[in-house]
Amino acid sequence: EAGVVQSPRYKIIEKKQPVAFWCNPISGHNTLYWYLQNLGQGPELLIRYENEEAVDDSQLPKDRFSAERLKGVDSTLKIQPAELGDSAVYLCASSLDPAPGLAGEGTGELFFGEGSRLTVL
């Protein structure tokens, strides 16, 4: 079974340019997450989708970041315009159950992609 697929793995852009990251979750996983991981730190949630609905986007900087999950499968995260401080790894994750304990014996396990490393010059 294929895991979570992200692209591109690496992206170098100049500040003020736009950039987009794509994520294909594990087949059948209804929940999709975008996390931001700065160097030397743990991931921080940007947005969480239940199917095509964004149910938690409180940490998404909406002035420059946008995300979509059309048809409840693939997702795209966009930054426009990019700033120097956006340099980081953007992780996508998916899960089968919305949360552990819900919908029966949820495991709460998130399956992560390899991430997209963004460098803004």
Next chain:
Amino acid sequence: AQTVTQSQPEMSVQEAETVTLSCTYDTSESDYYLFWYKQPPSRQMILVIRQEAYKQQNATENRFSVNFQKAAKSFSLKISDSQLGDAAMYFCAYSGGSTLGRLYFGRGTQLTVWP
């Protein structure tokens, strides 16, 4: 907001020995879940072990076990018979309460395994 603290930025262990990674968390919820994730240099995060707060028994997965102290809000990971492949960044994570389904991560502990 929930916080997860890993006070050991780096740890090292000799191959075949045992090492314990520490994690504390802050929550006012009674029902929650705790996780340890491993992130090798390839960056792909992999679940190592999970613990449900309502279970008193500590979780165990082969060489990996946890010491869950609910009253102290402590959740340490013990790796027995350490192997070279265990070298990675380890993240402690929390999910619970009104934000169930959302993981809060600590800053991570970089584990080095010496041959």
